[in-house]
Amino acid sequence: MARAATTSDAFNAVAEPRRRQILDLLAGGERPVNDLVEEMRLDQPLVSKHLRVLREVGAVRVRDVGRQRLYRVDARALKPIADWLAGYEQLWTERFEALDEVLDDLKERQDGDRD
Amino acid sequence: METVTDRRASVTLPSDTEILITRQFDASPELVYRAYTTPELVSRWWVGQRGVMKSCEIDLRVGGKWRYVMEANAGFEVAFHGVYEEIVPDAKLVSSEVFEGMPDAESRSIITFDGTGAGGTLLRVLVGHATREHRDAHVASGMEDGLQEAMDALEGLLRPA
Numbered sequence: 001m002a003r004a005a006t007t008s009d010a011f012n013a014v015a016e017p018r019r020r021q022i023l024d025l026l027a028g029g030e031r032p033v034n035d036l037v038e039e040m041r042l043d044q045p046l047v048s049k050h051l052r053v054l055r056e057v058g059a060v061r062v063r064d065v066g067r068q069r070l071y072r073v074d075a076r077a078l079k080p081i082a083d084w085l086a087g088y089e090q091l092w093t094e095r096f097e098a099l100d101e102v103l104d105d106l107k108e109r110q111d112g113d114r115d
Numbered sequence: 116m117e118t119v120t121d122r123r124a125s126v127t128l129p130s131d132t133e134i135l136i137t138r139q140f141d142a143s144p145e146l147v148y149r150a151y152t153t154p155e156l157v158s159r160w161w162v163g164q165r166g167v168m169k170s171c172e173i174d175l176r177v178g179g180k181w182r183y184v185m186e187a188n189a190g191f192e193v194a195f196h197g198v199y200e201e202i203v204p205d206a207k208l209v210s211s212e213v214f215e216g217m218p219d220a221e222s223r224s225i226i227t228f229d230g231t232g233a234g235g236t237l238l239r240v241l242v243g244h245a246t247r248e249h250r251d252a253h254v255a256s257g258m259e260d261g262l263q264e265a266m267d268a269l270e271g272l273l274r275p276a
Contacts, residue, residue, distance in 0.1 A: 015131060015247060085126055088134075088254045092124035094163030096138045100122075102150045102159050103142040110146075 010077050011084075013057040018042070019050045023073055026060065030072040131247045134254060136240040144228035147236045148205045151226065157183070177202055181210065197224075212242075214256070220249035 014020055018040065025031065025039055033051065037044045051071060054060035058077035062069055125137045140147050150156045152175050158168035166187040173181045182196035194215040200223070201209035208226040225241045244250040 011251070017131070085128075085254060088256075089124055089126040091163055091165065092126060092136050092138070093122075094165070095160055096124050096140075097122070098160035098163060099147075099150055100140065102156050103140060103146055106146045106150065106156075107142060 010057045010059055010081055013053050013059055014078070014081065016050065016053075018046075019054055022047070022050055022054060023059065023078075026071055026073045030070040032068045032070055036071070128250075128254075129241075132244045132250050134242040134244075134250060136242070138238050139231065140236045140238060141234075142236060143234060144230045144236045145205045147238060148208075148228050151208070151228075161185070175199065175202065214253075217249075217252065220244065220252060222249065222253065 014023065021040060022036060025036055033044065033047060036051075037047050040047060051060060051062075055062060058074055060071050061074045062071050064070075123138075127135045127137075129135050150160065152173060154171040154173050157173070158171045161171070161183060162168050162185045166185045169184040169186050169192065171183050173179075175181075177199055179199050180196060181199065182194065184192060184194040186192050195212060196215065197210045197212040199208065199210045201207065206228055209223065210226075211221055211223055213221045222242050222244045225239075225243070227239045227241075229237045229239070231237055242250075242253065244253060
């Protein structure tokens, strides 16, 4: 598996549970860092550190509005991860569609036995 | 009421080392369990559209082994095997699982068959790996084009021309 051993790719950046929590919180909309600090009950420097890692891989963007820095998710950087999961999900979707057919046959057979 | 999303398998990553697959079925837990544990029936669904089942052996008892061999559409064979660790008929199966192409990455699956009100079943397959690397490789195995393509796409995003 070719993969950088650092946090320099989105896969590693979102592997950390706190960073996933940040992405979940930001998924609801733009927020200032203080909001995140409050919700996550973590020290601000730690939240800022996680935000920096997410910014480095492009998963989070920031803009200044007055005196506030607002953070938001940039879904484009997360798309490879979604695609990566989608392939696996598709395998199971195919399996389960075939399983539906097997179950239909079993149900028919059961109904036949009852007649 | 049926919705389209009910028909899709839902895949989530509840922790760094786990994969959770869930799906609703319009059949009783007893039937879903039977389709999951009878070799002739497993052979009809387990490969999806990705190949044909060459062999399916199931020794359904605690300590008993299972082994599935599939010939993929591309022509190569892939085999998986494991040992049943816990069996609750019509309700729960716990087993180890080894992809023979990556024998160090043994995982454990906890499969539960929960009856829903309307005579259906909520199937949950919780796959646990020892490490995140093994878990990630397992997920990547479901990608027809492989992880590399996703990594290439990511690199493209990170280094815009």
